[in-house]
Amino acid sequence: MTTPGRALGNDQLLALYRQMVQIRRCEEQLVKLYGAGRIWGACHTYIGEEAVATGVCAHLRPTDVVFSTHRGHGHALAKGVTPRELIAELMGKATGCSGGRGGSMHLFKPEVGLMGTSGIVGSSITLAAGSAYAAKLLKQDRVSVAFFGDGAANNGAFHEGLNMAAIWDLPVLFVCENNMYATEVPFAQVAKNPSVAARAGAYGLPGVAVDGNDVLAVHRAADEAVRRARAGTGPTLLECKTYRTRPHSEGMRDAGYRTAEEVTAWKARCPIQRFEAVLLADGAATAEDLARIGAELQAEIEDAVRYAQSGPEPDPATVAEHLYSA
Numbered sequence: 150m151t152t153p154g155r156a157l158g159n160d161q162l163l164a165l166y167r168q169m170v171q172i173r174r175c176e177e178q179l180v181k182l183y184g185a186g187r188i189w190g191a192c193h194t195y196i197g198e199e200a201v202a203t204g205v206c207a208h209l210r211p212t213d214v215v216f217s218t219h220r221g222h223g224h225a226l227a228k229g230v231t232p233r234e235l236i237a238e239l240m241g242k243a244t245g246c247s248g249g250r251g252g253s254m255h256l257f258k259p260e261v262g263l264m265g266t267s268g269i270v271g272s273s274i275t276l277a278a279g280s281a282y283a284a285k286l287l288k289q290d291r292v293s294v295a296f297f298g299d300g301a302a303n304n305g306a307f308h309e310g311l312n313m314a315a316i317w318d319l320p321v322l323f324v325c326e327n328n329m330y331a332t333e334v335p336f337a338q339v340a341k342n343p344s345v346a347a348r349a350g351a352y353g354l355p356g357v358a359v360d361g362n363d364v365l366a367v368h369r370a371a372d373e374a375v376r377r378a379r380a381g382t383g384p385t386l387l388e389c390k391t392y393r394t395r396p397h398s399e400g401m402r403d404a405g406y407r408t409a410e411e412v413t414a415w416k417a418r419c420p421i422q423r424f425e426a427v428l429l430a431d432g433a434a435t436a437e438d439l440a441r442i443g444a445e446l447q448a449e450i451e452d453a454v455r456y457a458q459s460g461p462e463p464d465p466a467t468v469a470e471h472l473y474s475a
Contacts, residue, residue: 156369157365157368159433159434162434163434163442164207165364165365166421166425166428167442167446168199168203168206169200169420170446171446172199172203172226173196173199174446174447174450175226175232175235175236176194176196176395177196178450179192179239179399180192180196182239183399188239188253189239190253190254191268191399192239192399193219193221195393196393197362197391197393197395197415197416198223198326198361198420199223199421200362200367200420201223201324201326201389202224202226203223203367204365204366204370205227205324206224206228206294208368208371208372208375209262209292209294210292211229212262212290213262213291214262214263214277214280214292214294215228215262215294216265216274216277216296217263217265217296218266218267218268219253219267221253221256222235222253224296225256225263228261229261233452233453233457234246234258237249237456237457239253240457241462242457242463243460243464248463248471249463254268255267270297270300270331271297271304271305271306271307273301274297274301274304275309275310277294278309278310278311278314278319278321281293281314281384282319284320285318285319292320292321292322292379294322295322295324296326297324297325297326298327298331299326299328299330300336302325307348311354311384314354315353319384320378320381322371322384322387323384324387324389325386325387326389327391328392330393330407332397344358345358346386346387348386354383354384354386355374355377355385357387358388359388359389361390361391362391362392362420363420364420364424391420392418394416394419
């Protein structure tokens with residue numbers, strides 16, 4: 150893993166650590182709530198991939214916008230959605246960020262720039278490109294980010310979105326979270342060229358591949374890409390090679406398509422544990438500092454659960470709100 154050196158101050162390094170741990174603790178709590186039958190619908194956790202959302206969103210302003218996927222809890226938290234709003238949403242409460250209407254796969258809070266998560270594979274790519282086009286037409290200083298998985302790289306939206314963004318030099322960052330599987334289909338079996346970053350050359354934009362479990366590597370690559378977008382010099386395709394250590398979605402099998410040995414090996418590459426080792430070795434934090442941060446975040450998540458559990462259900466009288474009518 151890369152070392153921090155002095156490129157980032159201790160406060161910045163600990164902010165990255167805090168964000169990753171917040172995501173992990175929140176997701177671990179959601180796993181428990183799902184198992185207890187307190188979460189409705191699907192629940193795709195982000196455990197193991199925390200460094201990607203953290204490293205990218207650290208460079209975004211509240212006015213920048215993110216378009217996400219079915220595995221979007223980490224993106225939501227890193228962009229500014231609170232654990233209270235997230236957990237309440239998954240529990241179907243009116244106090245959730247989507248008013249209890251969206252659940253795990255339809256998180257939405259435009260006030261912080263989260264323009265939605267969606268289970269429609271590849272949709273984030275074209276939505277982010279369209280948003281970036283609007284920003285360019287309106288002369289707004291706004292960067293759009295599309296998060297998507299390796300499976301979406303074989304979707305027609307990938308070609309259309311990257312091609313349009315490159316032609317018009319749009320202020321957009323395409324972030325492929327390559328966790329090696331599209332649900333249970335190995336990416337290597339459905340892609341003759343398994344390098345997503347290498348595909349960028351066909352569209353005339355930079356393609357950068359990084360270790361997605363190294364938050365500093367992601368942070369550096371995203372910094373350059375966001376600066377490029379803000380300067381008006383066009384989009385970047387960032388491939389973050391990472392791994393989810395939970396099933397595709399809670400309640401689904403976690404064997405038969407990947408081995409226990411593979412999962413164990415990737416757990417040993419945990420982005421949080423690796424970053425802890427770097428922080429301690431560099432003197433950016435002590436073990437006591439990290440333990441204190443962990444305890445604070447655990448208390449925050451437990452508070453969020455209490456808040457969600459005590460929240461009201463959506464009023465049935467509002468069922469027709471937020472809908473389009475002909």
